[in-house]
Amino acid sequence: MVAAGLVGGVVAGLAVGLVDGLSAAFGEGGDLGAIPLTICLTLPAALTIGFFLGLIRGAVASLLPAEDATLWALARRRPEIDAQLVSGLFAAGICALGQAAVVFAFALGPASGMARKENAAISTGLFAAAALIAMAALFLPLWRGLMPLARRVPRLGGRPAVATTLLVLLLAVGAACALVLSRIDWRVLRFGPYVTVLVLAVMSWWLGGLLTRWPPSRLVIAVLVLIGFGLPALAPALGQRANAVSAAQQRGLAAGLWIQLGRRLGDRDGDGFAGWFAGGDCDDTNPRIHPGAKDIPGNGIDENCVGGDAKRRERPRPTIVTGKGRGAKEPTKAAKPKPLAEGHNLLLVCIDTLRADVLGAAGHPDKLTPVIDRLASRGLYFTHAYSQAANTPQSFPSVFTSRYPPRVPYIKRFTGYPRLKKSAVTVFEVLQAKGFHTAAVSSHFYFTERRGIRQGFAEWDNRGATGIRDSNKDIAAPRIVPRAVAKMRALAQAKKRFALFVHLFEPHSTYVLHKGKGYPYTKRGVAGLRQKYDNEVRFVDEWLGKLLAGLKSAGVADKTVVALFSDHGEAFGEHRFYFHGQALYNEVLRVPLVIAAQKLPAKRIDQPVALIDLAPTLLTLLGVPIPSSFQGYSLLGLAQIPGATAPPATRSLGAALLRYPAWPKAQRAMLAGRYKVVRRVTENRWEIYDLKDDPREKKDLARRDPALAKRLRQQYARFIEDELE
Known part of the structure; x- marks a missing residue:
């Protein structure tokens, strides 16, 4: 038998x-x-x-x-x-x-x-x-x-x-x-x-x-x-x-599982990477050498197994003056721009999990976001803004500190919700030091004191926050927006210059069904999933309208910079992934970014920008010096504002997916001109896409064009060693 x-x-x-x-x-x-x-x-x-x-x-x-x-x-x-x-x-x-x-x-x-x-x-x-x-x-x-x-x-x-x-x-x-x-x-x-x-x-x-x-x-x-x-x-x-x-x-159907098991069995030094089955470990006897390691420049060792040993390069130091971002030259006094929003307040709004292509301004046929569209029509609308992370606990620290995720100072990195070190400098700490009354209104379990994300806030109203399970079924905007409006009115009456952060959780999964004719649910499968998501987008846009109306009723709309962004997007099976936190494709990385103020021109900007640029841009706009620890650039130069500097035209952008217990697979991405490089570090896989001809990232050029792949890998090696890691 x-x-x-x-x-x-x-x-x-x-x-x-x-x-x-x-x-x-x-x-x-x-x-x-x-x-x-x-x-x-x-x-x-x-x-x-x-x-x-x-x-x-x-x-x-x-x-x-x-x-x-x-x-x-x-x-x-x-x-x-x-x-x-x-x-x-x-x-x-x-x-x-x-x-x-x-x-x-x-x-x-x-x-x-x-x-x-x-x-x-x-x-x-x-x-x-x-x-x-x-x-x-x-x-x-x-x-x-x-x-x-x-x-x-x-x-x-x-x-x-x-x-x-x-x-x-x-x-x-x-x-x-x-x-x-x-x-x-x-x-x-x-x-x-x-x-x-x-x-x-x-x-x-x-x-x-x-x-x-x-x-x-x-x-x-x-x-x-x-x-x-x-x-x-x-x-x-x-x-x-x-x-x-x-x-x-x-x-393959199951081959990926067999390869993963084979690599685990063949990982001789226990560093999580194998030298066989194309695991990428160039020295499987040394646990300090593997594709996920940080390459120390000039020591003769290629710790990350990419591009040889990192070269020692002089990085341009950030200029700590108003009107410039990282690496800009010191302008003459005559060229130094006067802050356009000097004396203004700041209202920074994050709508969680909002894809860039869901906006009516981006061409969505159902016109789900009339409020965001109006805001985009009167401010700087960045059509190709990229998040540096694929989930909330890695994105917010990156945005607030203006640093790529691998460079954010965490107490412990390999955890679902890493905690910021007190040494981390956040944009709200900078604003608070310049006399802003810093406050936040949210209702989510992530924004607790132990995450470290509250650094720089005089007060944070997170009432009503539920646990992980209940948050996925929570409808939070109806209780967040009234509290935020009340806070703006109180600060306006007290004549305090404020910087207020508001987090709206919708349309994060699990997508909640809303009652009313404006929220149909008639489909199933992936189409039904997307229909529920779109309904959540429509719902949160309506509440954003009430928030902006509250700003106007408080009498400070003309003296407030309004900035809107999302921490990441959402996937619906475009690359066999759903939701977020598992991949670095554009459906997850591309997010809305809008900045509006009374003296800012209305301009649509198509040049790719990063969310780490948001904090330097806001500081420049408000007349506050940019800390030397910030990696981002001020984007005001892209709006052709006289005297404002712009990021280098040849600049590369990056993103990182740090390993965490629920998804222990590290990934990195580089956007260089028309090309995008995705490296699945843990799986040692390379992907290259021509975003001009293939914006949906369907045609992988990594093996089709060896010469292009070699050039971009070399560029990637320099980028991660100089900027990303």
């Missing part, structure tokens, strides 16, 4: 690996070398599955009488055994349903409210184990209690009743799955690895049964077993082809 299981596993592995390889070999980003690689990688899993299924088949056969070679035959011949099997299926189904119900209830309940995901995972696992023990204890009483019912199940067409029961249960499970998938955005789930394992198990069991009835010759068995154990030994050699590995990761 074990031999039949092994042989069945080998044949199943060859077939499934071939299908997986074909899916990785053809189409955009495919490579023929992925076919033998995926076959070799699939076989160990297939052999393991076949071996254990063979053991199970052998154990069952040993318990059966010789005349009943299978449970099927035994159930057909002996009605009492048939009834026992039916009762066992009923009992197992009830126990499985109960197990799933209690585990899901715990996962969606107490576990979802835990701030530390590792604690949530451990507690859910322990709860699942306890529930499994309870269900196992319940199985025997259920089995016995259901016997009277099981005896009544009819034997149709001469088949045992267990066949009818199994068919009904499978139909019930299928219907339940279909119902669940029809009500959720199922494309968020990645079925490839699960389907692959399921197909391997089914094929191995079926083939094992055939081989038990019609056993092949010993020579055939020996050859197949030799293939099953021999081919996987070729996987490390085949895995040295970076293109094949990249194709298997990107397009």
